[in-house]
Amino acid sequence: MIRRSLLLSAAAALTLAACGAGGEKKGGEGDALIIGATAVPHAEILEVVKPILAAEGVPIEIKVFNDYVQPNVQLAEGRLDVNYFQTKPYLDEFNAARGTNLITVAGVHVEPLGLYSRKHRSLSALPNGAQIILPNDASNTGRSLLLLQSAGLITLRDGQNPLQTVRDITGNPKGFVFREVEAATIPRILPQVDGAVINTNYALDAGLKPRTDALTLEGADSPYINYLVSRPESQNDARVQALARALRSQAVKDYIAGRYEGAVIPAA
Numbered sequence: 001m002i003r004r005s006l007l008l009s010a011a012a013a014l015t016l017a018a019c020g021a022g023g024e025k026k027g028g029e030g031d032a033l034i035i036g037a038t039a040v041p042h043a044e045i046l047e048v049v050k051p052i053l054a055a056e057g058v059p060i061e062i063k064v065f066n067d068y069v070q071p072n073v074q075l076a077e078g079r080l081d082v083n084y085f086q087t088k089p090y091l092d093e094f095n096a097a098r099g100t101n102l103i104t105v106a107g108v109h110v111e112p113l114g115l116y117s118r119k120h121r122s123l124s125a126l127p128n129g130a131q132i133i134l135p136n137d138a139s140n141t142g143r144s145l146l147l148l149q150s151a152g153l154i155t156l157r158d159g160q161n162p163l164q165t166v167r168d169i170t171g172n173p174k175g176f177v178f179r180e181v182e183a184a185t186i187p188r189i190l191p192q193v194d195g196a197v198i199n200t201n202y203a204l205d206a207g208l209k210p211r212t213d214a215l216t217l218e219g220a221d222s223p224y225i226n227y228l229v230s231r232p233e234s235q236n237d238a239r240v241q242a243l244a245r246a247l248r249s250q251a252v253k254d255y256i257a258g259r260y261e262g263a264v265i266p267a268a
Helices: 001-024 038-054 070-077 090-100 138-150 183-192 202-207 237-245 250-260
Strands: 033-038 060-065 082-087 105-111 114-116 131-134 169-171 177-181 197-198 225-230
Touching: 001 033, 033 038, 033 070, 033 237, 038 060, 038 082, 038 105, 038 177, 038 202, 038 250, 060 070, 070 082, 070 090, 070 225, 082 090, 082 197, 082 237, 090 138, 105 131, 105 237, 114 202, 131 138, 131 183, 138 197, 183 197, 183 202, 197 202, 225 237, 237 250
Parallel strands: 033 060, 033 082, 131 177, 131 197
Antiparallel strands: 082 225, 105 225, 114 197
């Protein structure tokens, strides 16, 4: 009986050890890599890399978000393995505000930011006192103001600082009135205002064509690259590195060039 009890105890211990190993997410070979992304263009690009990674034995699961906060929250909490939707200035601001330590893995593409209007056909047609909507997160607010300055609409205290606010506007000859709104909601309110600065992913999702519809648009030299992002302990995961290679592959660059007609530009 003692021998049998010892054998049963050993078997139980092995079972518990196996359950413990399975319960903790190790990212082993064959496990699906869970990726958070916004719908356009990020999730579309991920659909292109899915068969590339499948051929390497790396299945992926794409979770689509319609905001910029939850993909980082869920990544920090371990509910995602990586995410793909944001620029480094946005990530830096998020880490500082939330006390997180998410890191960039690979730069994939640039989405030139644009100023749009349903009421006016040119910058010169914007009236005195026009209401202009800006994204309300710090990095995109500053980026929007730099765009408006480059178009000659306003002057800023510091011509290069990407984290300026409307309080840093030193010249506003047409007396524009600025309002800051959550980025994802801006396309819906565009018809109600004179103009709005819209992130390209939301512009494309709303059926806008940045190259033809924007009153002014960042150039191809925009430093705001969209990155694949992970937690520090995951950056060297073989699956994450395989995803980074696939996202920077020639196949993806060709897809971006053909699909988005200059509204999305592969990173160098």
